[in-house]
Amino acid sequence: MTRQDVRSLGAGRVALWCGVVGACLLAAIALGVSFGAGKVTLVQLLPWGPPASDVDLDILLRVRLPRVLLAAILGGALSVAGVCFQALLRNPLADPYVLGVSGGASIGGVLALVLGASSGMLRDLGVPLMAFAGALGALLLIEWVATVDRRLTVYNVLLTGAIFNAFSSALIYFVQSLATLEELRDIVVYLMGRFPVWELERVAPVALICVPVLIALYAMSRDFNAFSLGEEAAQQLGVDVERVKRRTFILASLLTGLAVSVAGLIGFVGLIIPHVLRMLLGPDHRILLPTAFLGGGAFLVLSDLAARLLIAPGELPVGVVTALIGGPFFLYLLRTHRRRYGF
Numbered sequence: 001m002t003r004q005d006v007r008s009l010g011a012g013r014v015a016l017w018c019g020v021v022g023a024c025l026l027a028a029i030a031l032g033v034s035f036g037a038g039k040v041t042l043v044q045l046l047p048w049g050p051p052a053s054d055v056d057l058d059i060l061l062r063v064r065l066p067r068v069l070l071a072a073i074l075g076g077a078l079s080v081a082g083v084c085f086q087a088l089l090r091n092p093l094a095d096p097y098v099l100g101v102s103g104g105a106s107i108g109g110v111l112a113l114v115l116g117a118s119s120g121m122l123r124d125l126g127v128p129l130m131a132f133a134g135a136l137g138a139l140l141l142i143e144w145v146a147t148v149d150r151r152l153t154v155y156n157v158l159l160t161g162a163i164f165n166a167f168s169s170a171l172i173y174f175v176q177s178l179a180t181l182e183e184l185r186d187i188v189v190y191l192m193g194r195f196p197v198w199e200l201e202r203v204a205p206v207a208l209i210c211v212p213v214l215i216a217l218y219a220m221s222r223d224f225n226a227f228s229l230g231e232e233a234a235q236q237l238g239v240d241v242e243r244v245k246r247r248t249f250i251l252a253s254l255l256t257g258l259a260v261s262v263a264g265l266i267g268f269v270g271l272i273i274p275h276v277l278r279m280l281l282g283p284d285h286r287i288l289l290p291t292a293f294l295g296g297g298a299f300l301v302l303s304d305l306a307a308r309l310l311i312a313p314g315e316l317p318v319g320v321v322t323a324l325i326g327g328p329f330f331l332y333l334l335r336t337h338r339r340r341y342g343f
Contacts (some may be wrong), residue, residue: 014287021277025072028298032305033060037313039256060303066200071304071318072297073207074263077214079296082270083288084217084252087224088245089158092278093333097167100161101253103168104138105131105260106191110175113186127190128261135257138164139250152245193266193319195304209258213251217289220244224285251320267317270298270328275333 007271040056081096088094105208110130111195111294130274142164176187223244259266273296274288281287300318303325307316 003084008137016239016291017281017287018294021212021291025301026293028305029068029072032071032301033064036064036140036308053090056273062199063197065229066198067195067304068202068301069200070195070203070206070262071300073203073210074259074266075269075300075303076261076293077210077267077298078300079219079273079292080214080261080289081252081255082296083274083285083292084224084248085270087227087285088252090228090230093271093330095268096252096256097165097265097267099157099249099253099256100142100164100168101135101138101256102260102265103165104141105257106265107133107168107171108132108134108137108284109190109261110172110187113184113190114175125212126202126255128196131261133256138168139253139257143246143249149244156247187267189317190219191319192226192317193264193322195263206258206262210255213254214289214293217248217251218286220248220291221285224248225283228283260312264317266300266322268322268330269300272326272329273299278298279335299306 030042036059040059042060043050078096082094085096085099086092086094109127111134112127112130142157143152146152146160159207172187172191176184179187187212222236223239226237226239227241227244227291229237234244235241256270274292277288277291277295281291300322303321304318307318307321310316310321
């Protein structure tokens with residue numbers, strides 16, 4: 001990216017691509033609500049469609065719609081986190097899970113399942129709350145360890161995140177060895193990624209948490225553009241490098257922790273969507289960030305739809321679907337771009 005690229009971007013181009021990707025998201029939501037267990041479809045809500053019974057309406061509006069909207073929100077959050085971490089590390093192959101926050105969230109969720117927060121009314125709140133607390137704890141610990149002489153260096157963040165991920169995996173294995181068969185099943189499903197059965201009223205707070213974080217990250221989009229020129233060049237352009245790095249790490253980690261706390265480990269969303277959009281739209285973060293949210297939402301909604309349909313009437317964990325797509329995609333990127341990205 002050149003210095004001219006940092007300054008100029010047509011508002012019409014941003015609106016056009018946001019409209020295109022937003023239309024893809026709406027189409028994905030319509031498909032996600034229309035298909036699933038049972039033959040009820042979204043067409044039944046239209047005036048000219050076949051009549052819908054009360055049971056059909058409950059399936060569409062109280063079961064499928066909240067799940068699809070939750071997938072859209074969390075997919076967008078993971079994708080935006082991927083864009084931000086890639087800007088922070090200046091490497092398009094970076095993924096939100098490399099920094100260790102997901103490991104902390106996993107520890108909290110697994111402990112909640114083993115300690116009894118998975119039973120009764122506590123299931124829908126206890127696991128997300130403890131997982132989010134684990135993510136925040138990991139965030140604070142990683143930032144504290146990685147900060148040297150009041151500077152948050154990229155290499156320290158990467159090293160600390162890798163070590164913390166290894167530690168969290170060992171701790172999770174230890175907890176699994178102490179769990180009962182039922183608890184072990186819940187832990188395995190949680191770690192593979194799954195969406196809880198929530199009502200619309202519970203989905204709204206997740207969106208409300210994401211909105212200010214997304215706005216704050218978008219406000220730094222010009223700084224991310226300057227970052228692509230290198231830290232020294234960004235500083236010469238007036239960017240407070242240390243402040244941007246710290247805020248990006250915290251805010252993007254919060255998005256990752258929120259997604260893991262609600263739906264478990266769902267990988268590769270923050271790798272696939274930012275990379276595809278970067279190839280289509282270029283490296284300007286003023287267009288990457290909004291389209292990444294919309295594209296990530298569409299991708300995860302369709303992945304969840306595939307998880308529900310591939311072995312119907314059974315259901316795959318959505319994390320398995322994203323891994324089946326993301327694993328080969330990552331290997332392809334590693335194979336074709338290893339010289340460009342220094343691998």
